[in-house]
Amino acid sequence: MIGAHTARALLDLGHEVVVTTHRRTAVPSFLADRVTVEPLDVTNRDAFLALGDRHAITDIVHLAGSIPQNDPVAYFRTDTTGLLNALDAARTWNVRRFAVASSLGVYIGRPETPWHEDLDLPTTDLPHLIIAYKKAVEPLTTHSLQDTKVQPVILRIGTIWGPLVDPESPFFHIPPYINAALRGETPQPPPRQRRRRRLLRPRRRQSHSPPDNHQNPQPHHLQRFQRPPLHQPGLRRSPPAPHPEPPPRPRPRRPANPPPRHNPPNPRHRLHPHLRHRQGSSRLHNLAHHQPPLARATDAT
Incomplete structure (x- = not known):
């Protein structure tokens, strides 16, 4: 059927077509007297x-x-x-x-x-x-x-569509349905493909044992990502292994003759002259200490 429609398309484009056949020598009516047939x-x-x-x-x-x-x-x-x-x-x-x-x-x-x-x-x-x-x-x-x-x-x-398609072809499910309906018969469901049967198979029970290259059917690049479940029904869960304690840190040794410590200068010596009196014991003492001599003599008399 594909060859017949291809020959007709080439004829419509103006080409001369030679058609080869093996068992059937008859050609469709739309190719009669238009092509050269060679067995x-x-x-x-x-x-x-x-x-x-x-x-x-x-x-x-x-x-x-x-x-x-x-x-x-x-x-x-x-x-x-x-x-x-x-x-x-x-x-x-x-x-x-x-x-x-x-x-x-x-x-x-x-x-x-x-x-x-x-x-x-x-x-x-x-x-x-x-x-x-x-x-x-x-x-x-x-x-x-x-x-x-x-x-x-x-x-x-x-896919193939057209008047010359095989009505009972296993690759096209719609034409057999239409032909069965035209004959007054009940359409039969298409045969189940091998790939579909494989998808409907029940899954195997997965073992909770660690993955093994000889027992696990999955590829080797997926086996390393498999882990046993954290909790298994009917089995006791073992406590996690304790983490090892870190080793004690060595205490730094003090030298036998330590260098003398450098005492930093008194921060009071770095204060501004007008602010040093605020570091004293009392405000009155500071005022008396800074009064001029003439005022002292007047108070004494």
Whole structure:
């Protein structure tokens, strides 16, 4: 479906389009008599390169893929072989651009919303084989075209809408609901994903023993921050260990022949002359002491 709508968009832009098919040879009605259809198994390298002898191909949009079955290795081998053959054809034909389908699922593990292309791709457990393969497609494509003039284009496709979508696809839950309602059936809930089941598992009982690298499932950089609880039900709490007393300070020794102490001068000697009399024993004594001699003689007579 994505390839059919991509071909129609390229036709609307005025390009000539060659469409490759493997099992189905029929094309949608909006592509009839407008595109050239070539049967091709993308895992066949010789057949892939032979297309360049019949058509002047300037750009490649690689959207071919298979559905995973019980053997994940067989799925990865089939899709990786088709990708490598398409990259080999792009290098041989010296095309301008090579576009390949990735997935929006490569952002799984990022807490930011919405996701955008400036985010670094996280390292996390992926819920599906297709998303795991699409995440590996990006470095394989960019590294394969590094020393060439071919420009790689990564298409991180989010979801698929349109009249050609698979109504029973496990990746889109709304179309199956609508189709079931139109048939008069009761819609079935979507299958629970593996990641969701993991989140619903009961937590293990945490041991109150100190953290151990062999028993604690958490990473080593988090184990050192774990501490046993301060109070455990049913257990007696031991008193805290007493703090050790600091050692006594050594008393300073007095020298055998201490130097003579310097007696500071009497602060009275530094007073102003007019204020010295205030340091005496009484005011009357000071007044009598400072009276002139003539006044003394008059009082005596």
